Amino acid sequence: MRIGYAGLGVMGGPMARHLITAGHDVAGYNRSPAKAQAWAEAHGGRFAGTAAEAASGAELFVLCVGNDDDVRQVVSEALAVLEPGAVIVDHTTTSARVAREMAQASQAQAVSFIDAPVSGGQAGAENGQLSVMAGGDAEALDRARPVLMAYSKAIQHMGPPGAGQLTKMVNQIAIAGVVQGLAEAVHFAQAAGLDTDRVYEAISKGAAQSWQMDNRWKTAAKGEFDFGFAVDWMRKDLGLVLDEAQANGARLALTELVDGYYAEVQAMGGGRWDTSSLKARLPAP
Numbered sequence: 001m002r003i004g005y006a007g008l009g010v011m012g013g014p015m016a017r018h019l020i021t022a023g024h025d026v027a028g029y030n031r032s033p034a035k036a037q038a039w040a041e042a043h044g045g046r047f048a049g050t051a052a053e054a055a056s057g058a059e060l061f062v063l064c065v066g067n068d069d070d071v072r073q074v075v076s077e078a079l080a081v082l083e084p085g086a087v088i089v090d091h092t093t094t095s096a097r098v099a100r101e102m103a104q105a106s107q108a109q110a111v112s113f114i115d116a117p118v119s120g121g122q123a124g125a126e127n128g129q130l131s132v133m134a135g136g137d138a139e140a141l142d143r144a145r146p147v148l149m150a151y152s153k154a155i156q157h158m159g160p161p162g163a164g165q166l167t168k169m170v171n172q173i174a175i176a177g178v179v180q181g182l183a184e185a186v187h188f189a190q191a192a193g194l195d196t197d198r199v200y201e202a203i204s205k206g207a208a209q210s211w212q213m214d215n216r217w218k219t220a221a222k223g224e225f226d227f228g229f230a231v232d233w234m235r236k237d238l239g240l241v242l243d244e245a246q247a248n249g250a251r252l253a254l255t256e257l258v259d260g261y262y263a264e265v266q267a268m269g270g271g272r273w274d275t276s277s278l279k280a281r282l283p284a285p
């Protein structure tokens with residue numbers, strides 16, 4: 001299939017590479033062109049200097065950029081050249097509002113727009129094991145699904161435009177509380193003078209087990225945070241969550257608290273640290 005891909009960062013770069021490996025003809029575009037140039041040379045993709053160039057002649061246009069405004073900009077440039085019948089799949093984490101807006105603008109040109117945020121992080125993108133939660137036209141998603149499976153382990157259709165983004169918000173709410181719980185657990189173990197490795201062995205097979213515990217306990221205990229999913233991205237996501245909660249009436253006391261803790265981590269210079277850096281606020285006594 002002829003595919004345009006915009007946003008060749010930590011997530012988009014490896015996702016677009018998987019599409020080439022699967023045998024598709026992929027044109028890659030990125031805001032800083034050097035990244036797109038390096039990606040095209042390394043993986044045998046076509047370099048595109050603009051979003052419109054990447055979208056030109058594409059049956060499928062995929063993006064994974066930064067925030068709402070980035071999506072608005074890239075999608076409007078792509079819509080100027082996409083043919084009727086084309087499908088846009090947006091893997092960026094955005095507001096549900098922008099997903100609905102983009103779906104409406106696309107529909108006006110007989111193009112389908114699917115909001116399709118992902119979970120699984122950098123490792124999931126590299127290994128082609130992402131979980132995709134999608135909103136929008138189910139029939140268009142079914143057409144794109146075999147292509148998207150090049151980097152996904154599961155693709156779930158959640159409902160109308162915006163439903164994918166709302167599901168991703170649920171994911172981030174659940175993560176925020178777990179990560180703060182993990183930070184306090186490690187902190188308490190250190191305050192109590194316990195050996196944190198042995199505590200992990202003792203409790204990680206029981207009811208306290210979580211992905212965060214299995215993947216972040218040891219690094220949090222050592223104060224290592226220079227990797228993983230950045231606090232700046234998490235704050236963007238929690239901002240979207242808290243906005244949406246204001247509109248739908250959900251009460252998110254814990255999420256609000258943890259968002260404030262992440263603001264403190266940013267003030268400590270940890271904007272690019274992994275989300276487990278909530279532990280950095282609670283050093284060993």
Ligand SMILES: NC(=O)c1ccc[n+]([C@@H]2O[C@H](COP(=O)([O-])OP(=O)(O)OC[C@H]3O[C@@H](n4cnc5c(N)ncnc54)[C@H](OP(=O)(O)O)[C@@H]3O)[C@@H](O)[C@H]2O)c1
Pocket residue numbers: 006007008009010011012029030031032035064065066067069070071073074091092093094118119120121122228229230233
């Ligand atoms: N990293 C994760 O673990 C993870 C997991 C799930 C979801 N996400 C979400 O996925 C999205 C991307 O995350 P990421 O970690 O891949 O970020 P990233 O490494 O910063 O990649 C974003 C890429 O998009 C490009 N870009 C941004 N705005 C653009 C625009 N207006 N036009 C063209 N290109 C643009 C950036 O170009 P430049 O080179 O110029 O900056 C960058 O290469 C975010 O919404 C994030 O919340 C990330």
